[in-house]
Amino acid sequence: MGMTRTHWASITAVVLALLFAGGATLATAGDGGSSGPAAPTAESADAGFARDMSVHHQQAVEMSFVVRDRTDDEEVRRLAYDIANTQANQRGMMLGWLDLWGLPKVAPDAEPMAWMASGGGDGKDPHAGHSMAKAGEGSLMPGMATAEQLARLGRLSGERAEIEYLQLMIVHHNGGVDMAEGCVRLCTVGPERELARGMVDAQRSEVELMVDLLKKRGAQVRT
Template sequence: MPLPSAVPPEGAEPVIPRLPAGYLWLGSVAVVILTALIFFGIGWSSATPRPVSDTGADAGFARDMQEHHAQAVEMALLIRDKSSNEEIRAIAYDVATSQQHQKGQMYAWLQDWGLSQARPIPPMAWMESESGGHGSASPHAAQSGSGGADGAMEGMATPEQMQALRRSSGAEADRLFTDLMIRHHQGGVAMASAGVRLAETSTVRDFAALVVDAQTAEITALQELRRSL
């Protein structure tokens, strides 16, 4: 079940979810949650001085990263319900809470910009825009979708992989979740790096830079955990 997003009042300290203590990766995960919640609040107070292009990098990032995050939240909730590994459960809690908050922020950006949540161009086409976000995506991007032959976004698990995760149990489920989430985060870092480079608004550029740092830290934590499974 998606967790509600909340916007901390101006000047208030962000509320950080409590996670199980005592794990090697906890320090980096705490940074992920703290920075995500801080920028969730910052986004609401950031004003856009000019209209945002419906086919540019800012809108493309907001739409595509929402979908990317949605699958990460789904995977996290699946494994948290079935795993008995406390480290896996704590990481799943972090992913579900932080990325659900971020989804809500990106949804709100599009509303504030007066844009639809629906895409006018293929997924990730904005990443190949040679105009740096100043208009529509390039013809090549519109044709290829940048995400592969099937138009899927980079790092996304396939329907077959998601079904395998639902059916798995025990250590097999823990390993499959970790493998899928590492790849998922790697795709998220690639998308966020493009957002840093191509977005016009400081809101999106700063948020995308945060995603790069946060998900890179979680990739390292997941890779260390995977070696022990």
Template sequence: MLADRTTRVVLVAGGALSAGLLLVLGVLLGLHWGPARDVPAAGSVDAGFALDMQAHHRQAVEMSSLVLDRTDDEAVRTLARDIQLTQQQQAGQMYGWLEQWGLGQGRTEPVMGWMVGADVAGGVAGHHTAEVPADGLGSVAAMPGMASDAQMAALAAADGEGAERLYLQLMATHHVAGVEMAQVAAAEASDPQVRHLAGAMARGQRSELTVLRDLLAERGGPVEGV
């Protein structure tokens, strides 16, 4: 049973590189050394996506780090390492873009303002979470899919199968919103690098959603009241 579950999880990095090395690699990949071209402005889809998805990814990395310390289940650990390493590298790439564009990491636009009016074709499996008010969101914590402080505290306090179930549940919700954000950037960003990475994110997280939901179902489903 364990072997069957584990084979459904695909390692992107194969565990060969540390998260720190992947972050450095991501920053280098985000720096484009080719011919000069127009760069995205602060209020663009490209810049908003790079800034907001970094924050989204940081929480996914944190959740994955927490569950890795709280379970010995190899299927969950393999998936968590995959998410941790992949999203660490992608966050580094987006960081590098913002530096290359001369925008830095400071925020000048409302959170998720670039998603206002976005049409994500019904979201993931009918779960549409990307509706954003015209003036954006007040904080990163309010972004769709983000786990609350109470949920993160509950994950930090859990252990064993309880930690596995909570992690899988929270990460599935996180991925639904992440896919919707990536779909918009893949369709509307001006920079081809941004569109390419966003498309890869959407495909990768859709695939991981299947694994997350299967593993959660095998462990009794969502944790009530969370």
């Protein structure tokens, strides 16, 4: 089953509590305290994940708002609302962390997903580069829709729009899960790892729901 708005409200409250706890720790380090950990660097997995997943989430929010205007199906509209609301909130958290760490939200000179391909810097992570290899042609990160696919979604309506959205979002979520699993392995800030772990669980649950919704419409998952 998909996560309800009430479930997401509870999850958000917990994550916000973790955010403030992590923020207090990093603020202490920033004040020159010797006991606290240093803030992540711009090249770290923590910063790379926050930057890249913020972009990834933004596209999910945009696609969800598009389909809400293209269908009257309440089940799909509710799913789209939950995805847009949750991912917009999570994006705000990640951008807030970058502000807290004094790091740029955009790194023009950094390759997307470089933080994950590095395997944390030791070159021994068997998953290193996995998500980069899955990035689709014309997209920057795993699962992201191309400009052509987004334009097509915007031209459709009714069940055709529902199917297109579900197919695109399943691929998008699967790519996001790969990225979040990378952060769980490589990120060093506890609250960020917990947020990433929550993304993995929630998006896998939503993928199961979306597969069922596709089956109801006689459509298959796009590979």
